[in-house]
Amino acid sequence: MVPRWRTHSPHSHSRHSHSPNSHSAHSRLRSLARGSFSEYRRITEVLRKETVGGALLLTATVVALVWANSPWSSGYFDFRDLHLGYEPWHLSLSLGKWASDGLLAIFFFVAGLELKREFVAGDxxxxxxxxxxxxxxxxxxxxPAIIFTLANVALGTEQSAGDALRGWAVPTATDIAFALAVLAVISTHLPAALRTFLLTLAVVDDLIAIAIIAFFYASGLNLVFLALAIVPLAVFTWLVQRRVRSWYLLLPLAVLTWALVHASGIHATVAGVLMGFAVPVIRSEKAGGPEAGPGLAEHFEQRFRPLSAGVAVPVFAFFSAGVRVGGADGVGSALTDPVTIGIVLALVVGKALGVFGSTWLVTKSRHAELDPDLAWVDVFGLALLSGVGFTVSLLVAGLGFGEGTLHDEHAKVAILTGSLTAAVLAAVVLRARNRHYRRLATLETFDADGDGVPDAFGNEDAR
Known part of the structure; x- marks a missing residue:
């Protein structure tokens, strides 16, 4: 499929304005249209940090896999299962659990900040x-959830299918850091609209994953601890709403909120999300309002995103990705497990068709058209890339199957296999589009009038 590319020039607007059909062409709804230049610059900076984090994530994954399958593998598993902490608040955890329940709370705090930022002040x-x-x-x-369920019902026994269905949410998440690392490796220049779509898709995907974890994977709910958690969370909210940034006030409240939510039976990462939602996005009128610069949410995001992408997620990946790929409990038995088959099919086929099909349907149902700078094959390549699931998928696998169980180990093999397959297929499609992306990237930097805003974005003052 060869897309029809529209050639732009500094005078293209005046040329089109004389067309008798120009009014209907410009007034028609467009899907994946280019956003504002300020939002484009912000998202470009976010994606740059996530790409670096993705490279660290890949490195941590490879190190874990190599160590777990080396002659010194017992050292890896002993290290992962080493317990530290205080039992009365259910805080005697293995290092692997500290990474998934503790460090990932930072990841979900940043996700909460990003979610609120996008829905309050973003596109x-x-x-x-x-x-x-x-x-x-x-x-x-x-x-993906439907495909996973059907695969396990069709291929498993009644008893095994019942156990396996606890992992229905494993293949539903997209790992933005891993996906961007793939893009960095294949040196693809995504159009601005597609890069924005990738990030916003992952943001909404994170919101759904948060809801799934909170509502479907809570265990042994303790209402006393849950009620107690509201107190430090309320104080934290009161302080940040008054734009307090003092770490010596906020950090103890954040840790206490996290510990109480963890003790309540709700997964502790939900505490990170709730605190992210509490942070204001827009500056107060006393501080100059929205025009005075970034609000507290963006300030925290800039501070914590490097910690999340560079430390929290790679460390979690290191402790979670170590799985034996040989022997009776490795790939040999995993390949015949309906859990493995279901996850791989869901990530590779379900994610691609789900994202692409939904985008196509919502575009056609609104009588809209795809932005003229894009082609549907671009969207399909991005939909394939959304099948790269890792961080949240590994987390949900541990929650659904129980960490260290056979299904959990097979799920890890499936997540790695499915993500790698989706990444390779996406790379084939996106590399074929590379020269078109490069052409569009060149266009985006063209600034004929010298106003500091590329002409492709138009006159922002007129918006």
Missing amino acids: LRRPSTAIVPVVAACGGVAL
Whole structure:
């Protein structure tokens, strides 16, 4: 499929303005249209940090796999299972659990900040812009869950299918850091609209994953601890709403909130999300309002995103990705497990068809058209890339199957296999599009009038 590329020039607007059909062409709804230049610059910076984090994530994964399958593998598993902490609050945890329950709370705190930022001040605050990534993310969650369920019902026994279905949410998440690392490796220059779509899709995907973890994977709910958690969370919220940034006040409250939520039976990462939601996005009127610069949410995001992408997620990957790929409990038995088959099919086929099909349907149902700078094959390549699931998928596998169980080990093999397959297929499609992306990237930097805003973004003052 060869897309029809529209050639732009500094005078292209005046040329099109004389066309008798120009009014209808410009007024028609467009899917994945280019956002504002300020939002483009912010997202470009976010993606740059996530790409670096993705490289560290890949490195940690490879190190864990090599060590877990080396002659010194017992050292890896002993290290992962080493217990530290205080038992009365259920805080005597292995290092692996400290990584998944503790460090990942930082990851979900940043996700909460990003979610609120997008829906309050980002492009997702406009329903016309938000509907496409929201529907695409929902399709990219629903279809993989359905495929996984059907595969296990069809291929498993009644008893095994019942146990396996606890992992229905494993293949529903997209790992933005891993996906961006793949893009960095293949040196693809994504158009601005696609890069924005990738990030917003992952943001909405994170929101759905948070809801799934909170509502479907809570265990032994303790209402006393849950009620107690509201107190430090309320004080934290009161302070940040008054734009307090003092770490010696906020950090103890954050740790106490996390510990109480963990003790309540709700997964502790939910505490990170709730605290992220509490942080204000827009500056107060006393501080100059929205025009005075980034608000507290963006300030915290800039501080904590490097810690999340560079430390929390790679350390979690190191402790979670170590699985034996040989022997009776490795790939040999995993390949015949319906859990493995279901996860691989869901990540490779379900994610791609769910994201692409939902994007196509919502575009056509609104009588809209794809932005002229893009082609549907670009969207399909991105939909394939959304099948790269890792961080949240590994977390949900441990929650659903129980860490260290046979299904959990097989799920890890499946997540790695499915993610690698989706990454390779996406690389084939996106590399074929590389020269078109490069052409569009060149266009985005063209600034004929010298106003500091590339001409491709138009006049922002007129928006």
